[in-house]
Amino acid sequence: MLEIKNLTKAFNTGTENEATIFKGFNFQINKGECTGILGANGCGKSTLFNIISGVLVQDEGDIILNGENINKLKENERARFIGRVHQDPSMGVSPSLTILENISLSDKKCQRFGLRKLINKNKIEFYREILKTLDLGLENKLDTQVKFLSGGQRQSLSLLMATMNKPQLLLLDEHTAALDPKTSHLIMEKTRELIADNGITTMMISHNVRDAIKYSDRIVMLDKGKVILDVNNANITEKELLNIYNSRNSGLVFQEAV
Numbered sequence: 001m002l003e004i005k006n007l008t009k010a011f012n013t014g015t016e017n018e019a020t021i022f023k024g025f026n027f028q029i030n031k032g033e034c035t036g037i038l039g040a041n042g043c044g045k046s047t048l049f050n051i052i053s054g055v056l057v058q059d060e061g062d063i064i065l066n067g068e069n070i071n072k073l074k075e076n077e078r079a080r081f082i083g084r085v086h087q088d089p090s091m092g093v094s095p096s097l098t099i100l101e102n103i104s105l106s107d108k109k110c111q112r113f114g115l116r117k118l119i120n121k122n123k124i125e126f127y128r129e130i131l132k133t134l135d136l137g138l139e140n141k142l143d144t145q146v147k148f149l150s151g152g153q154r155q156s157l158s159l160l161m162a163t164m165n166k167p168q169l170l171l172l173d174e175h176t177a178a179l180d181p182k183t184s185h186l187i188m189e190k191t192r193e194l195i196a197d198n199g200i201t202t203m204m205i206s207h208n209v210r211d212a213i214k215y216s217d218r219i220v221m222l223d224k225g226k227v228i229l230d231v232n233n234a235n236i237t238e239k240e241l242l243n244i245y246n247s248r249n250s251g252l253v254f255q256e257a258v
């Protein structure tokens with residue numbers, strides 16, 4: 001359902017800092033699956049998400065979603081059918097806006113023809129209902145500015161906003177990495193529930209091997225712009241995956257890159 005064809009991307013081209021992140025990279029994501037993406041720091045995972053979501057433009061190659069080439073669509077146009085949650089809890093939300101304003105904004109960006117007013121009063125009850133499913137009491141804090149929420153509450157809200165309009169593709173970029181283990185577990189469980197309830201095709205970057213195995217259907221490991229492992233999660237143990245991951249995350253990778 002997502003096809004990446006012949007992708008090439010370099011940064012600082014023509015300078016001494018030139019770095020080729022992808023060169024002729026091909027990849028496919030299957031509909032309805034959650035694909036866990038692992039790989040050493042700096043190997044290009046977030047760059048891949050930035051290209052898929054239209055934040056960065058590739059040098060060459062095609063991004064095809066459900067048979068449609070989306071190369072020419074801008075980030076805001078892609079946001080109508082691609083949801084994203086970042087690692088940093090302050091990135092997916094606007095801290096100075098209220099919970100209601102944040103949800104309304106996110107809802108609105110998915111509509112082709114926006115209403116003149118930000119808040120659609122007819123939808124407030126619906127927002128309350130979906131907030132209730134988070135079990136955090138946020139449905140009673142609609143007028144609270146998001147800056148007063150904890151990191152876990154913000155990530156829950158980001159996740160809800162990214163999935164509320166049932167995106168064709170959900171991109172999770174280490175979305176629990178900034179949270180304590182207990183909150184991280186809660187968010188992962190909520191993630192699983194939202195993905196399953198809505199049948200959302202998901203790519204989940206994780207640095208946590210255990211979470212990747214537990215919550216993904218397929219595990220992909222990237223290294224230097226290439227897929228070095230691509231397995232069904234049932235066909236690999238945590239120990240095996242950790243061994244491969246650690247061998248690629250060793251100092252060698254970074255020595256070569258410097």
Ligand SMILES: Nc1ncnc2c1ncn2[C@@H]1O[C@H](COP(=O)(O)OP(=O)(O)O)[C@@H](O)[C@H]1O
Nearest residue numbers: 011012021039040041042043044045046047048
């Ligand atoms: N906008 C950018 N400009 C220049 N270099 C970048 C930019 N974004 C990422 N990079 C570089 O590309 C490499 C891959 O980064 P990134 O995709 O963020 O890695 P990962 O998410 O796998 O840790 C890094 O060396 C990073 O410094």
Ligand SMILES: [Mg+2]
Nearest residue numbers: 045046047173
């Ligand atoms: Mg990253």
